[in-house]
Amino acid sequence: MPFDLSTIRQDTPGTEKRIHLNNAGSALMPTPVYQAVVDHLDLEMNMGGYEAHARALPAFERTYDAVAELINCDRSEVALMENATAGWMMAFHGLSLKKGDRILTAEAEYASNAITYLQAAKNKGIIIDVVPSDADGQLDTAALEEMLDDKVKLISISHIPTNGGLINPAAEIGKIARRYNIPYLLDACQSVGQIPIDVEEIGCDMMSATGRKYLRGPRGTGFLYIRCDFMNKLEPPFLDLHSARWTSTNAYKMRDDARRFENWEFNIAAVVGLGVAVDYFMNIGVQEASTRLCNLAATAREKLSALPNITVHDIGKNKGGMVTFSHKDLSSDDVKSMLARETINVSTSSTGSTRYDMERRSLENIVRASFHYYNSESELDAFLSSVSKL
Numbered sequence: 001m002p003f004d005l006s007t008i009r010q011d012t013p014g015t016e017k018r019i020h021l022n023n024a025g026s027a028l029m030p031t032p033v034y035q036a037v038v039d040h041l042d043l044e045m046n047m048g049g050y051e052a053h054a055r056a057l058p059a060f061e062r063t064y065d066a067v068a069e070l071i072n073c074d075r076s077e078v079a080l081m082e083n084a085t086a087g088w089m090m091a092f093h094g095l096s097l098k099k100g101d102r103i104l105t106a107e108a109e110y111a112s113n114a115i116t117y118l119q120a121a122k123n124k125g126i127i128i129d130v131v132p133s134d135a136d137g138q139l140d141t142a143a144l145e146e147m148l149d150d151k152v153k154l155i156s157i158s159h160i161p162t163n164g165g166l167i168n169p170a171a172e173i174g175k176i177a178r179r180y181n182i183p184y185l186l187d188a189c190q191s192v193g194q195i196p197i198d199v200e201e202i203g204c205d206m207m208s209a210t211g212r213k214y215l216r217g218p219r220g221t222g223f224l225y226i227r228c229d230f231m232n233k234l235e236p237p238f239l240d241l242h243s244a245r246w247t248s249t250n251a252y253k254m255r256d257d258a259r260r261f262e263n264w265e266f267n268i269a270a271v272v273g274l275g276v277a278v279d280y281f282m283n284i285g286v287q288e289a290s291t292r293l294c295n296l297a298a299t300a301r302e303k304l305s306a307l308p309n310i311t312v313h314d315i316g317k318n319k320g321g322m323v324t325f326s327h328k329d330l331s332s333d334d335v336k337s338m339l340a341r342e343t344i345n346v347s348t349s350s351t352g353s354t355r356y357d358m359e360r361r362s363l364e365n366i367v368r369a370s371f372h373y374y375n376s377e378s379e380l381d382a383f384l385s386s387v388s389k390l
Contacts, residue, residue, distance in 0.1 A: 024370035063275030087224030094234035099125030108161035137315025166316030174203025217277035
């Protein structure tokens with residue numbers, strides 16, 4: 001359907017009460033998503049959880065198809081997870097990494113991933129190497145290629161980091177990974193729903209994403225993509241009666257599809273809501289939505305840069321919908337609190353969330369305003385006016 005901001009905002013009741021610029025944390029759900037969740041919970045209350053699941057099976061299964069259509073893969077390559085971290089962990093811990101194996105990651109890597117690398121370094125003896133950034137601030141693909149040797153067993157990066165508008169060159173990294181036959185894990189937690197994602201074009205073997213951010217789905221949802229011809233190179237770190245069958249007293253057989261990375265229990269209402277959220281996003285137009293939110297952020301970046309007490313910290317040749325900045329005299333937490341009194345939601349990002357990058361740029365804490373396609377130009381103006389008056 002044509003992009004209609006008025007209808008989209010009518011579908012988003014939260015926009016009547018506040019200016020929500022914390023979409024990189026958790027976006028406002030549209031009414032159809034909320035209603036799908038509530039309707040299923042009503043079913044569970046009135047007829048029982050298993051019986052409600054049986055009735056909702058077409059909507060539940062539609063979520064696999066919707067995700068597959070969104071990222072251009074087969075439904076058999078999609079595992080539905082309780083969050084992006086769970087999906088990412090299943091992929092990472094499914095690899096048979098051993099002492100001396102090298103992992104290459106980006107300076108803008110997310111804390112949860114880096115902590116997992118450190119745990120693997122402590123327990124398994126793997127080596128973590130951080131690829132330097134280029135002059136624009138994104139991962140330097142030439143440096144990446146120069147760092148490759150036969151000990152590199154994984155390239156693992158965050159597509160869009162948590163601390164700014166940077167978009168790492170995921171597809172160029174994918175070409176290098178394919179050329180040297182190195183497994184490639186992409187954390188797309190911030191990028192799915194913010195920019196168009198095509199796993200065939202990107203060339204990743206594994207990709208994790210969440211439902212609560214730019215897809216506008218319920219919290220506690222996410223998914224994991226595993227390329228079909230890579231699936232048997234991973235061993236799920238745990239199995240149950242959903243991911244495998246007990247075939248004889250001393251044997252089991254894993255599922256043939258990506259659902260081998262799932263487990264039995266699901267929040268069915270949330271999964272149904274995720275499917276509705278993905279369909280809603282695709283119906284309004286993935287490229288149109290992305291272009292709009294990126295343009296809003298670009299305008300905010302330009303206008304904030306002109307304010308005397310504000311420093312904008314976004315880097316990267318290509319930038320998305322997240323804008324980070326700091327005030328000359330006020331702490332980031334103070335800015336967040338003062339904007340909250342104006343019913344403007346923003347968040348902050350600290351060194352501990354993206355340490356490689358933040359330490360490299362001598363940053364400790366910054367304000368993050370993350371725009372979505374449902375934000376209006378008048379909301380942007382009100383936000384800029386409030387910041388200018390701080």
